[in-house]
Amino acid sequence: LVSESHVVGVLFLVAPPHPGRFGFEELALLGQFAELASIAIYNARLYHQAQAELAERRLAEQAVMRRAAQLEVVNEIGNRVAGALDLDTVFQRAASLIQERFHYHHVAVLAVEQETGDLVMRAAAGAFVDLYPEGYRLKPGTGIAGRAALLRKTCICLLYTSDAAD
Numbered sequence: 001l002v003s004e005s006h007v008v009g010v011l012f013l014v015a016p017p018h019p020g021r022f023g024f025e026e027l028a029l030l031g032q033f034a035e036l037a038s039i040a041i042y043n044a045r046l047y048h049q050a051q052a053e054l055a056e057r058r059l060a061e062q063a064v065m066r067r068a069a070q071l072e073v074v075n076e077i078g079n080r081v082a083g084a085l086d087l088d089t090v091f092q093r094a095a096s097l098i099q100e101r102f103h104y105h106h107v108a109v110l111a112v113e114q115e116t117g118d119l120v121m122r123a124a125a126g127a128f129v130d131l132y133p134e135g136y137r138l139k140p141g142t143g144i145a146g147r148a149a150l151l152r153k154t155c156i157c158l159l160y161t162s163d164a165a166d
Contacts, residue, residue: 001034003042011037073101091123099125110138110145119149 001009011034077097081090091109099107106126110119121136140150148155 001038001041003038009038009041070102077101088122092125095123095125108132108145110149112149113137119145 001007001011011030077094080097081093091111095107095109098104104126106128107124108121108128109123111122112118113120117140119138119140121132121134121138124132138146140146144155
């Protein structure tokens with residue numbers, strides 16, 4: 001079975017031996033069927049390929065739309081935070097807006113204290129606000145946040161367990 005110079009299949013026939021079984025008319029009819037079947041198979045493959053590409057394109061469009069929405073939120077947060085002159089207000093606005101707009105369970109802003117190198121919580125928003133006392137401190141290398149500060153690298157932890165720092 002050939003369509004547009006592409007082999008799309010094979011028509012395999014087995015018939016009991018009879019003289020003249022595959023006569024001219026029967027062969028012509030089988031040839032026409034093979035042509036139609038080839039075109040149908042080729043078109044079906046093109047259709048499925050187009051559907052897969054369309055689905056892939058839709059996913060890409062959705063990802064672009066999500067990213068655009070995220071950038072819009074980041075821009076909004078930046079504009080709102082930039083309007084504040086007091087550093088504590090900047091930290092609190094940033095924590096609150098990030099928690100609210102990105103729907104995070106909890107957000108905390110820890111700043112490095114120059115004298116000790118400790119991380120000091122300057123702002124928090126979300127579910128765990130009451131769990132940390134004002135001025136909560138964290139030594140570099142302690143926990144995930146302390147490890148990120150010590151290594152000077154972004155650390156993303158999707159699931160925290162007690163041995164996550166190892």
